Amino acid sequence: MAGRKSAVLRRIVNKDGHNNVCIDNVEGMVKLYLHDIWTTAVDMKWRYKLTLFASTFIMTWFIFGVIFYIIGMGNGDFEPGLSSNHTPCVLNVQTLTGAFLFSLESQTTIGYGFRCISEACPLAIFTPVAQLVITGLAEIFATGAFLAKLVRPKKRAETIKLGQSAVVCRRRGQLCLMLRVANMRKSLLIQSQLTGKLFQSNVTEEGEKTQIHQSSVDFHMDSSGESPFLILPLTFYHVLDERSPLSGLTAENLLTRDFELLVTLNATMESTAAMCQSRTSYVPQEILWGYEFKPALFSTPSGRYVANFKFFDKVQASNDPAFVSNNTEKLKLEEDYKKK
Template structure:
């Protein structure tokens, strides 16, 4: 029997899995916002762009200098003794390329240089330094911007592989566990959820993906928690919840995706980072609760043991256990 492929909009590691097709003028749109396009490039393309920017500008202006020398007659076999070349000691395209490289990188060996009798070569040199300087600033800036993106910090935020449904303070709740994998604090943490599912309006119109807000909170009176320890966020399943009507029997047959987003501010840079994950019905466990992950050593120190981060155990609520059966 062929296993049905589970469709997802967001992967477990937070990447968008929706493919965009048949967009007219896609290349033009990407070139219109060239900065974002370059910053979002994969590293292999960015490194290629970084290297090719230097090599291509060296070669292009080397060709310009070669044609300037050719137009001035510097490469003629026979010329009079009063002839002054535009580029001294440049007789081939390779020499022109080396002169362009030495000028742009400010090496300045002194063997190849521009004579005072060739204004066009002087103008080309000035244009090269201005144009390539701007290009290098752009590419280097995009390179550094990608290195400093908060996206990398978000990769050190860990979500539990599965969500659980159990009772918390007498109410039926859906719970997820979140942890910060670095010692540096994440402050002003806010966990939000979106329930993605198909929906039929009162007029009978079918909506393929309908988004409903799923509110998560903690036992901190709504205050923004410090994500210094693994924390468990919960959503109360009541009549106002988008998950109202969810039971142990229909959980596995329901078609939905729960998108979880954590927004936080990094203590070290004050930049905002965002981390995402999603849960499908097969990843929601009914009648289970998370096992303790925080322990105290004999020396009086707290230890977060991540061997227990994703582990669950059957809860003690008889009502939920009866529903599960």
Template sequence: MAVRKAEVRRRIVSKDGHNNVRINNVEGMVKLYLHDIWTTVVDMKWRYKLTLFASTFIMTWFIFGVFFYLISMGNGDFEATLSSNHTPCLENVKTFTGAFLFSLESQTTIGYGFRYITEDCPLAIFTLVAQLVITGLAEIFVTGAFLAKLARPKKRAETIKFSRCAVVCRRQGQLCLMIQVANMRKSPLIQCQLTGKLFHANVTQEGEKTQVHQTSVNFFVDSSSECPFLILPLTFYHILDERSPLAGLSAENLHSREMELLVTLNATMESTAATTQSRTSYVPGEILWGYEFKPVIFATAGGRYVADFNFFDKVQVSSDAAFLNNAEKLKLEENYKKE
């Protein structure tokens, strides 16, 4: 159990696709985030975004309410005794509450007509114009960021399911590493492409050691590197030949290798033509040697196909004779059943 925890802690990408890398000691991090304020606001969590959305309105109402209150105070509108020819800047505004309500009514274009600016107070007119321009831009920005987050296909990626484990067995006479991917919605994903990255330690010819080295891992469906659409669960495979970055992988050295396989599915949603991306990763403890996936797709008597996800993460011993007497296979099978 302690070994598994250590492996989880050392993941670069979690099983649900989240980044596990923590960034420390970056000088001027706040300044960098403010330089790209649009991305910062769009990437905010919903609770912060809703707070920002509400506070943008409330704070602008309050700030310009203070301005109008100070303008009226400077004009002497709140004095106890006023001359008969005194013209207030804001009619029917006697308190700060009235100034706040005038600011709210002006910005939201409610315009009850009870509180209004007189034409003898140019400073109040200028403040009103400035309020409408400034708050209009602020509201456009915040509302645009709000809608941009709603339109992001991030939630669509959550309906893409990867198999919990990868398997290694023979396919068409070649040793392959295979993973299974499924679309959980009826609307198909088109122009799908699965790419892989192998993270592992590396030593260059010059003797330079790198903690994390990335190597591309190609995945295929049948004889093509792309699939036209994803409407049924598909099995993607990577051939373990001499050109593979996983060349030399065997049941004996699988668990002793320090590596992590990141797989990313890029696809286009048919309904909106927006692109979506989903990812997961596999560590050696999640790669089963000598297994194959159980069938997931079944035909019904009514002429329809059914994808039964009760079998999606189920595996079975490979029927290939080369794996039947493998002691490591039996050990992995026993561990898998315990999970």
């Protein structure tokens, strides 16, 4: 039983929407990531991103500092007892530290005026030109990747709240699976669409067993089929009829079924017209049979509406007579399942 319970709780997508699938044994993974270096840089974690951003500057300063130092060595600028008519390639640079400081001053256009290039070395003249071109491109890439990650629509999706649990109750005389969605910012989300995917094992007519089979689960706000106005907490529903992938779901077999329902909300931000996506998933233990959501929208005497998120995830037993008679038996089944 412990093994079966562990299998039921296995998730493809975590509650916070992050992918829980590990990719392993891919041949040439590093080559694939480097081939699409922009996506790799944008998808980096912040600690790696900050390291890349800082190292881009530090390494280019150091590399070209070494180049200037090698040019000086080739010109004999660091040899003792130089004649008075010897013109060094870079004036006032006698050590690698000085060459590093000159590289830094050149790349950042500080130009203190103490260190400078003479006209005696064409290679030394060409090097800062190459440095500004190469490091300029590197800095544009690092800065662009940094800003792209900072302004990703993914951050906006974190202010879209999907309910921690789903409920099964009746709506307009039909048995429905219902869940809540809310926008926690005043900025609007337009063209909102909620879709679902059901992951479960499946056996084909030919006897082939699929460990993870995907089925589409349609969610509706009302019968119009239009995109809802996501400014208030909304409840979406899926009808559990014979066309549903969840057909045959009952209070008795809910906790013994092995499936995961992935819910995805796609919306467009009104301010930037960028698409954002929020995801979560529900396993059978997070679907409450015979319950309904408590009201989370209230009106004030001043004529305003208040969305109280204290009640967003609160549920209450349904008053439908079809569920009242089964509540006691359902609670007993849940307690027995938890004990096992």
